[in-house]
Amino acid sequence: MKLYFDPRTVNCRKVVAGFQLMGIDYETMDIDYFAQGQQAPEFVAINPNAALPALVDGDLKLWESNAILQYGADKSGAAGAYPTDLKVRADINRWLLWEASAWFPSTYVYLVENVVKPILGAEADQAILDGEAERFHKLAGILDAQLAGRDWISTPDPSIADISVAAPMHLHSHQKLPLENYGNLRAWMARVEELPCWKATDVAPLLGLS
Numbered sequence: 743m744k745l746y747f748d749p750r751t752v753n754c755r756k757v758v759a760g761f762q763l764m765g766i767d768y769e770t771m772d773i774d775y776f777a778q779g780q781q782a783p784e785f786v787a788i789n790p791n792a793a794l795p796a797l798v799d800g801d802l803k804l805w806e807s808n809a810i811l812q813y814g815a816d817k818s819g820a821a822g823a824y825p826t827d828l829k830v831r832a833d834i835n836r837w838l839l840w841e842a843s844a845w846f847p848s849t850y851v852y853l854v855e856n857v858v859k860p861i862l863g864a865e866a867d868q869a870i871l872d873g874e875a876e877r878f879h880k881l882a883g884i885l886d887a888q889l890a891g892r893d894w895i896s897t898p899d900p901s902i903a904d905i906s907v908a909a910p911m912h913l914h915s916h917q918k919l920p921l922e923n924y925g926n927l928r929a930w931m932a933r934v935e936e937l938p939c940w941k942a943t944d945v946a947p948l949l950g951l952s
């Protein structure tokens with residue numbers, strides 16, 4: 743399997759950390775996100791969305807980071823991180839879809855305003871952050887409630903749901919995510935941050951953040 747990626751980007755970090763959690767072997771193909779490598783015709787032929795990451799396995803060209811995690815888990819038989827029990831799997835799938843459709847878009851606003859813009863020498867737009875706050879707090883409350891009395895989102899041990907949902911808040915202190923009211927969420931994120939696969943894929947130094 744060949745993973746086309748830039749380790750500095752959130753959805754690539756998700757796949758790399760998830761593959762490491764599951765002990766999956768793969769080759770890497772470097773694409774420079776900040777040089778718009780994802781828009782090169784050779785890459786767009788693999789992912790017409792011109793977005794990272796993408797996985798190539800023989801004749802399969804796969805995009806969407808959560809689909810890549812699911813495929814890697816099934817191909818490698820990593821049933822601990824993506825159990826085959828029907829109801830457990832449905833629950834994990836639900837959180838993967840929630841991450842892609844709701845959580846990522848909301849946390850991404852904070853990433854762009856408070857991390858990407860400053861890196862590029864621009865200022866965060868407080869009006870945009872204020873406009874996102876209501877949706878963010880609704881979603882953070884949902885996740886915090888799910889984590890009440892649980893170490894991990896869906897399973898007794900970390901699963902790809904934990905990696906997927908943690909990824910878009912991986913720079914949460916730099917993103918300035920307003921997490922003060924969500925103790926369960928903060929405790930869970932601290933557990934994620936202790937995972938070897940998370941420590942090994944720290945993005946902050948690659949972006950010049952401390």
Ligand SMILES: N[C@@H](CCC(=O)N[C@@H](CS)C(=O)NCC(=O)O)C(=O)O
Pocket residue numbers: 751752753754775780792793794795805806807808842
């Ligand atoms: N839903 C997609 C989102 C992929 C995505 O947005 N990737 C970002 C990097 S994290 C990207 O390459 N965006 C294209 C761009 O900014 O030009 C996934 O989970 O793979």
